[in-house]
Amino acid sequence: SAVISQKPSRDICQRGTSLTIQCQVDSQVTMMFWYRQQPGQSLTLIATANQGSEATYESGFVIDKFPISRPNLTFSTLTVSNMSPEDSSIYLCSVPGQGVYGYTFGSGTRLTVV
Amino acid sequence: GQNIDQPTEMTATEGAIVQINCTYQTSGFNGLFWYQQHAGEAPTFLSYNVLDGLEEKGRFSSFLSRSKGYSYLLLKELQMKDSASYLCAVRNSGYSTLTFGKGTMLLVSP
Numbered sequence: 001s002a003v004i005s006q007k008p009s010r011d012i013c014q015r016g017t018s019l020t021i022q023c024q025v026d027s028q029v030t031m032m033f034w035y036r037q038q039p040g041q042s043l044t045l046i047a048t049a050n051q052g053s054e055a056t057y058e059s060g061f062v063i064d065k066f067p068i069s070r071p072n073l074t075f076s077t078l079t080v081s082n083m084s085p086e087d088s089s090i091y092l093c094s095v096p097g098q099g100v101y102g103y104t105f106g107s108g109t110r111l112t113v114v
Numbered sequence: 115g116q117n118i119d120q121p122t123e124m125t126a127t128e129g130a131i132v133q134i135n136c137t138y139q140t141s142g143f144n145g146l147f148w149y150q151q152h153a154g155e156a157p158t159f160l161s162y163n164v165l166d167g168l169e170e171k172g173r174f175s176s177f178l179s180r181s182k183g184y185s186y187l188l189l190k191e192l193q194m195k196d197s198a199s200y201l202c203a204v205r206n207s208g209y210s211t212l213t214f215g216k217g218t219m220l221l222v223s224p
Contacts, residue, residue, distance in 0.1 A: 001159075031210055033210075033211065033212075041216065042201060042214045042215060042216045042217045043157070043201070043203075043212075043214045044214075045211055045212070045213070048210075048211060092156055092157075094212075096210050097159070101159065101162075102147050102149070102159025102160075102161075102162055103147070103159065103212060104159070105156040105157050105158075106156060107155075107156050108155075108156050110154075
């Protein structure tokens with residue numbers, strides 16, 4: 001299965017600022033996914049990052065708040081814009097596995113907005 | 115859309131067997147996954163079912179009944195390190211996205 005390097009692992013940010021999270025995959029993948037996991041909650045899909053086209057956002061998430069880049073088949077970024085304390089969460093990227101292998105997740109970015 | 119239900123918490127004793135249930139209602143289905151997540155860590159893949167029946171992988175087994183919208187994860191010979199959250203996730207047909215249940219927090223005691 002793929003190996004994902006996600007950065008930063010954690011950050012504390014001031015409200016009103018933006019943070020960009022990066023994910024680098026060790027193999028080419030068509031789709032990458034971005035999830036949010038709020039404290040004590042399960043994973044919620046933010047968007048699907050497609051190479052060569054705009055990201056597909058889930059209900060409740062918009063491009064202005066969570067712009068995504070996907071410049072090639074091994075890399076993607078998620079920006080959390082104009083942050084508020086409600087954005088304090090863990091953000092994870094993920095890629096599909098091959099065949100019966102499950103989806104692989106990055107190690108996550110723990111974001112605290114103060 | 116998807117609706118996935120699993121118990122919030124379960125407790126069990128070291129060496130015992132525990133079964134974590136997951137029910138789902140979906141407009142499309144293309145497989146069910148189970149993940150383990152320790153506190154502060156990313157989810158790790160445990161099992162995958164797309165056809166009805168039981169899949170066994172060592173101490174872990176997973177069962178699926180598509181007609182009933184039901185799956186379970188069976189953990190045998192429980193160890194303290196099995197204390198974690200267990201997430202049931204359904205893959206949507208026609209897409210590759212996963213929808214996760216809220217997770218079941220399993221506490222294994224001595």
